[in-house]
Amino acid sequence: MPVAPEGRTTLSVVVPMYDEEAALPALVARLRPALDGAGVSYEVVAVDDGSADRTAELLEKERTGWPELRVVRLRSNAGHQAALTAGLHAAVGGYVASIDADLQDPPEKIPEMLELARAEGLDIVYGVRSDRSTDTGFKRRTAGAYYWLMRRLVGKRVTAQAGDFRLLSRVAVEALKALPTDQQQVYRLLVPWLGFPSGQVTYQREERVAGSSKYSLGKMVRLAVESVTTFSAAPLRLATWLGVASFVLCLLMVVWSIGVHLAGSTVPGWTSLFVAVLFLGSVQLICVGLLGEYVGRIYTAVQRRPTYFVASDSAREDGVPEAGP
Known part of the structure; x- marks a missing residue:
């Protein structure tokens, strides 16, 4: 005791x-x-x-x-x-x-x-x-x-x-x-x-x-972010799985586009291209943001303030x- x-x-x-x-x-x-x-x-x-x-x-x-x-x-x-x-x-x-x-x-x-x-x-x-x-x-x-x-x-x-x-x-x-x-x-x-x-x-x-x-809403959000990034690497794994999911989705889109082209059913347009670029861009930004949270904590630790x-x-x-x- x-x-x-x-x-x-x-x-x-x-x-x-x-x-x-x-x-x-x-x-x-x-x-x-x-x-x-x-x-x-x-x-x-x-x-x-x-x-x-x-x-x-x-x-x-x-x-x-x-x-x-x-x-x-x-x-x-x-x-x-x-x-x-x-x-x-x-x-x-x-x-x-x-x-x-x-x-x-x-x-x-x-x-x-x-x-x-x-x-x-x-x-x-x-x-x-x-x-x-x-x-x-x-x-x-x-x-x-x-x-x-x-x-x-x-x-x-x-x-x-x-x-x-x-x-x-x-x-x-x-x-x-x-x-x-x-x-x-x-x-x-x-x-x-x-x-x-x-x-x-x-x-x-x-x-x-x-x-x-x-404890304002902003402070509660910061506490949650601090809690997650300090005690778990799950966000980094999430970034990895988002990358895998986007790769699989893009691969399916490639197969689909080839099939449509061979069938002669292609219709000129920008919608599919816009959606693909928007999706990939958002996934990349999310991954970069998650990496930035961890890099920021490494930077703070190195300063030793x-x-x-x-x-x-x-x-x-x-x-x-x-x-x-």
Whole structure:
């Protein structure tokens, strides 16, 4: 069973935040009692992802009366997954939970996750949404399509309806920290890929407590593209099969055109030629685009630019030791 080393904080809770000024008071009002009642030593690592509102200011105010609150500020908006990476790397707990600030995932479930991990010796406990009735129909359908696609491309290790609300043991966190930070990570696929013993805690997804979702349609599409191209070579195989299919179709068209010519039934026209050129051109563009997605990721990896930069960490200012083996 994974346990926290002697003297280390038992539980860290990582909360990525971007412009969560309106949601922050409600988050503190629910998260702090839940953790205080867990009966373990803990820290809350709030990662301010370059917010443009008063999120950082309000966090500093909350910190004066909540000694377990730790504020990590990024220099600019790096994105949700990058902010989550910063929080995981900063956390010192024997177990590390992650949760969003919008309270759609209930913080009261975190002690239950910890209890399950300790009782059954699990390294990962997923928060699984058993009821998403508070989401819009469009959100439910797109989320369902995303998990359906990921489970078929990456494998059934991907837990359906499990987002970034989870608990990790220190062993699992160290495994994630060993991965390069100059590549964008998709943790809802990466964590199952580790293959550690895991369990589930189900809950009903709640409505966002305040503000608006930071995951626009464009960001959701980018997440899907990042997920597919990072964890599967299926698009490249798709490009290959599209090429094979177009070759077979063109071969059939050649046979057909020769037959029509020998029968003397040819009719001058551009329709067939136009359709053939359009089809072949579209297949080629699709294949080039898929190749470009992978080449772009190779280019990004070669540059080795960190996905985020930490501007400040209240724990360092207070002289608290950093996380380490």
